Amino acid sequence: MEFHFEPQSIPDVLLVTHGVVRDQRGFFLESFREEPFLKHGLPRFVQDNHAKSTRGVLRGLHYQLRPAAIAKLVRCLRGRIFDVAVDIRRGSAYYGRWVGMGLTEDDCRMLYVPEGFAHGYCVLSDEAEVFYKTTGYYSPAHDRGFRWNDPEVKIQWPFAEPILSSKDANAPQLKDAENNFE
Numbered sequence: 001m002e003f004h005f006e007p008q009s010i011p012d013v014l015l016v017t018h019g020v021v022r023d024q025r026g027f028f029l030e031s032f033r034e035e036p037f038l039k040h041g042l043p044r045f046v047q048d049n050h051a052k053s054t055r056g057v058l059r060g061l062h063y064q065l066r067p068a069a070i071a072k073l074v075r076c077l078r079g080r081i082f083d084v085a086v087d088i089r090r091g092s093a094y095y096g097r098w099v100g101m102g103l104t105e106d107d108c109r110m111l112y113v114p115e116g117f118a119h120g121y122c123v124l125s126d127e128a129e130v131f132y133k134t135t136g137y138y139s140p141a142h143d144r145g146f147r148w149n150d151p152e153v154k155i156q157w158p159f160a161e162p163i164l165s166s167k168d169a170n171a172p173q174l175k176d177a178e179n180n181f182e
Contacts (some may be wrong), residue, residue: 001029003036006111008099013085014042014112014141015101016073022100029108031075033071039141042112043071045133050077058162060120061086061146062169066180068142069115076103079120079128081159087144088174089116096174098155107178116181118174120148122162146177 001019007098010016014175020029053059055078061084074083083103087094102124103109113119121130148157148164150173 001033003023003040003086005034005040005042008101009131010087010097010099010132011087012087012114013099013117015181016112018106018108019112020041031108031110032073040104043135045073045135047137049050049132049134049138050130051130052064053128054163055123056159056163057125057145058120058148058157058159058168060168061118061148062120063116063118063144063179064086064136065144065178066115066141066142068136069181071115072113072119072132073086073110074103074113074119074130074132075108076105077129078105079123079125080104081110081123081125082129083111084119084157085111085113085153086118086120086155086174087116088118088152088177088179090179091117091182096153098153099113100155118146122157122159124143124158144178145171146174147171 084100
């Protein structure tokens with residue numbers, strides 16, 4: 001099956017699509033094959049994560065500092081989410097800008113979020129399961145984030161009052177967040 005890598009309004013963020021064979025039994029797809037990703041210039045993935053959340057939960061905006069920075073390949077396995085990537089590379093022409101899109105279990109699309117981007121999503125369906133690959137291992141010492149509703153970034157989330165962890169509710173604004181991406 002062929003993979004397609006479509007640059008978004010911030011060109012380093014990619015929408016990844018691929019063939020899906022559907023029939024009366026359901027569907028089959030290859031959700032990942034290393035060779036086309038490497039040929040397209042993407043890094044190797046080393047860890048898989050799986051999260052389940054209920055409607056209105058917002059997770060993010062998260063990133064890891066260098067030298068433990070990671071890229072993510074995000075897919076919604078069940079339900080619907082609104083997925084967001086924010087460029088936090090100081091000096092980038094896209095600094096503080098964001099890309100957001102719906103991902104669903106039916107469309108089987110994936111969003112590639114490179115290093116130097118914060119990532120977050122909110123759940124639009126009653127429940128959702130999100131699966132994502134990372135290019136590095138989780139490092140609590142390098143884990144950082146900034147506020148989901150930062151007034152300078154102006155993400156248009158589908159919920160005005162999402163369900164947040166205390167960590168996400170108390171995150172600083174992007175201008176005050178620790179960030180070593182240049």
